[in-house]
Amino acid sequence: MLSRTADHLYWMARYTERAENLARLLDVSYQMSLVPQSLASQNENWRALLALNSLEDAFAVSYGEVNVENVLRFMVCDPANPSSIYSCLRVARENAHAVRGTMTAEMWESVNATWIELRQQDFEHILARGVSEFFDWVKLRSAVIRGVTFGTMLKDDALHFIRLGGLIERGDNTARTLDMQYHILRQNDDEGASDFYRWGSLLRSLSAFQVYRKVYRDAIVPARVAELLILRMDMPRSLHACADGIVRMLQLIANDSSAETERLAGVLHARLHFGRIEEVLAEGLHEYLTDYMDRIYELGEGISRDFLIAS
Amino acid sequence: MSTDGYNEMYANGGALRPHYEAFAEWLANTPVERLVRKRAEADTAFRRVGITFAVYGEEAGTERLIPFDVIPRIIPAAEWQALEAGLHQRVRTLNAFLHDIYHDQEILRAGRIPADQVLNNAQFRKEMMGIDVPAGIYAHIAGVDIVRAGAGESYVLEDNLRVPSGVSYMIEDRKMMMRLFPELFSRHMIAPVQHYPDMLLENLRTVAPKGVANPTVVLLTPGAYNSAYFEHTFLAQQMGIELVEGRDLFVSNEQVFMRTTQGPRQVDVIYRRIDDDFLDPLVFNRDSMLGVPGLLAAYRAGHVTLANAIGTGVADDKSIYPYVPEMIRFYLGEEPLLNNVPTWMLRKPDDLRYVLDHLSELVVKEVHGAGGYGMLVGPASTRAEIEAFRARIVATPEKYIAQPTLALSSCPTFVETGIAPRHIDLRPFVLSGKRVGMVPGGLTRVALREGSLVVNSSQGGGTKDTWVLEN
Numbered sequence: 001m002l003s004r005t006a007d008h009l010y011w012m013a014r015y016t017e018r019a020e021n022l023a024r025l026l027d028v029s030y031q032m033s034l035v036p037q038s039l040a041s042q043n044e045n046w047r048a049l050l051a052l053n054s055l056e057d058a059f060a061v062s063y064g065e066v067n068v069e070n071v072l073r074f075m076v077c078d079p080a081n082p083s084s085i086y087s088c089l090r091v092a093r094e095n096a097h098a099v100r101g102t103m104t105a106e107m108w109e110s111v112n113a114t115w116i117e118l119r120q121q122d123f124e125h126i127l128a129r130g131v132s133e134f135f136d137w138v139k140l141r142s143a144v145i146r147g148v149t150f151g152t153m154l155k156d157d158a159l160h161f162i163r164l165g166g167l168i169e170r171g172d173n174t175a176r177t178l179d180m181q182y183h184i185l186r187q188n189d190d191e192g193a194s195d196f197y198r199w200g201s202l203l204r205s206l207s208a209f210q211v212y213r214k215v216y217r218d219a220i221v222p223a224r225v226a227e228l229l230i231l232r233m234d235m236p237r238s239l240h241a242c243a244d245g246i247v248r249m250l251q252l253i254a255n256d257s258s259a260e261t262e263r264l265a266g267v268l269h270a271r272l273h274f275g276r277i278e279e280v281l282a283e284g285l286h287e288y289l290t291d292y293m294d295r296i297y298e299l300g301e302g303i304s305r306d307f308l309i310a311s
Numbered sequence: 312m313s314t315d316g317y318n319e320m321y322a323n324g325g326a327l328r329p330h331y332e333a334f335a336e337w338l339a340n341t342p343v344e345r346l347v348r349k350r351a352e353a354d355t356a357f358r359r360v361g362i363t364f365a366v367y368g369e370e371a372g373t374e375r376l377i378p379f380d381v382i383p384r385i386i387p388a389a390e391w392q393a394l395e396a397g398l399h400q401r402v403r404t405l406n407a408f409l410h411d412i413y414h415d416q417e418i419l420r421a422g423r424i425p426a427d428q429v430l431n432n433a434q435f436r437k438e439m440m441g442i443d444v445p446a447g448i449y450a451h452i453a454g455v456d457i458v459r460a461g462a463g464e465s466y467v468l469e470d471n472l473r474v475p476s477g478v479s480y481m482i483e484d485r486k487m488m489m490r491l492f493p494e495l496f497s498r499h500m501i502a503p504v505q506h507y508p509d510m511l512l513e514n515l516r517t518v519a520p521k522g523v524a525n526p527t528v529v530l531l532t533p534g535a536y537n538s539a540y541f542e543h544t545f546l547a548q549q550m551g552i553e554l555v556e557g558r559d560l561f562v563s564n565e566q567v568f569m570r571t572t573q574g575p576r577q578v579d580v581i582y583r584r585i586d587d588d589f590l591d592p593l594v595f596n597r598d599s600m601l602g603v604p605g606l607l608a609a610y611r612a613g614h615v616t617l618a619n620a621i622g623t624g625v626a627d628d629k630s631i632y633p634y635v636p637e638m639i640r641f642y643l644g645e646e647p648l649l650n651n652v653p654t655w656m657l658r659k660p661d662d663l664r665y666v667l668d669h670l671s672e673l674v675v676k677e678v679h680g681a682g683g684y685g686m687l688v689g690p691a692s693t694r695a696e697i698e699a700f701r702a703r704i705v706a707t708p709e710k711y712i713a714q715p716t717l718a719l720s721s722c723p724t725f726v727e728t729g730i731a732p733r734h735i736d737l738r739p740f741v742l743s744g745k746r747v748g749m750v751p752g753g754l755t756r757v758a759l760r761e762g763s764l765v766v767n768s769s770q771g772g773g774t775k776d777t778w779v780l781e782n
Contacts, residue, residue, distance in 0.1 A: 006572045108361065308572075
């Protein structure tokens, strides 16, 4: 297929997935802000969320004070923030529009309808009356788009590039979310009682709460949360599952210049496939996740170079 | 010509025309509320599917719906057969003319058309001289605008031979009518149109360069901000071919390739929806970012087919239009089956004098204009508008032609005030390759404003489904 077409499909998938993950991340942050804690530590959490996305400077320019209202407005509906949910869904739709002919009619319609509905949202109302319903809507739309994609598209390269984009983005986002929660937990050692809620919210944000209960049948223990979200192959949002999917997609789209990218993906996958959570924790969770995100970034660069930027 | 014009549904005196009888009965039994509801359903569906067009001059990326009218325009079989024969004759002639003027120029030597009208025309591409194109076809796709005036006789208003658009609306309008009012299709024998993309692809494949057994066909678009982008995506998808932009293609060794995720792949036929000027920055407009450097060289070498060919604009130019009947006699030895609209050429002093004296009655058009931009509709203009236009004509009369204001036929249309007559035209799409073919009907455009004669979508026109009834 055309390199440019692959590029648009790949980024459409990435931005759709990014919007969904942002909704998940913001939702868990919002839920946690409802857990009793000092205002200072609450705002510290929001600051961490901005830092996680390298958005402190952009935020400071137009908002100033870091608090729940400002951060939500900035991250949910600010069209000037290229990382807001609003902007992500706009870019996803623009990418889809550029190649709408390569996707099924149902798929294009589900992406376009998402954008049309987004523009009809009353954000003042949403911000004033509770954002969770909106986050649910974002997750639902992402699920609809994904479902229509897998349910209607031919299993050819177009679908492979869409899946690849989604997996790269999801792996990165799971790692970020985990890293941020871990960072906050480490700072809040004295507020131990809230840990249960924090880890619980984290699991819920990744649709993993019930999965955890089912898999471990036990109390929520940080090491197991980490294991579930990093190493479990059968957990669809885990780092392992993402790496596994990336390897398979790369095999399907391989060309004459993609061997090195395939090798890097294989190395990443092997680390997760044969890793043990004790070793991960011994290395330091933050260090491990940072290394993972670096490798994902490198894979993204490789994919662009090998397939998307035409020679 | 009476100002009321011909009504497609009712004869003078109000009697229903026979081909509208079944429809009229259905309409009489359909409450207005249902039409309102169905129209809203159509709007929602068109918007969701993104059947929109971009409007030039408005904020970048502005997308608007072309209003869709739920009342079809119906053409009886015999009427269509006559039109079809006329279109066939006309498009064959125009292709013969293009081949001639880019080779031996017999028609000029015979003195049937003043040579300077052709050779000094901005649309005449000397780069095309002596190039042999597959099957001798230049205008593979023609969108011929036809209106009915007077007592119902048909006139060709324009031969669009460059990158005519609108065929996607023809197909989508039909799809919409079948969805909204399926019962109408069991009551009428309506000739299908949805196979147009198959015909088009087959047509494009027959004009591939010699020796290519299984040609790769692509559609070249200027990109997502072009007003007809929806149509480009629609046709590419329906034909199952790649939709490419200039940057997706490159030329190596006088061959055209597209950049794919599996490396370069050779392209044999380009259905281009980009104007000549932007095709190749090495030859034409140097600033064009839309084209492909070296494309003309590959084309001249015969390694790729462009559809339509370069330089077709000289045959649909308004200054050449008056000579088409003469061309038909010259190339085919036949009398024209379709009428030309009487045309004054303002470069001629007599014509200019007459037109300046009668501006309030006439339509004046720029020779190179298109899309309803840059024209004066005398009867619909204020005195000040007429005087402003007069000044422009006097400054450069050779840039203009004038025609009588045709009382375009009208068709009942569902507007805010209810069902009322509105003026319409028809754009059939004629495909030429090894053979000439077309799907029955075409795109009917309707001027939604009362009394308006301008049907262009950029000027507030809408569309209707067009039914050719089978016997």
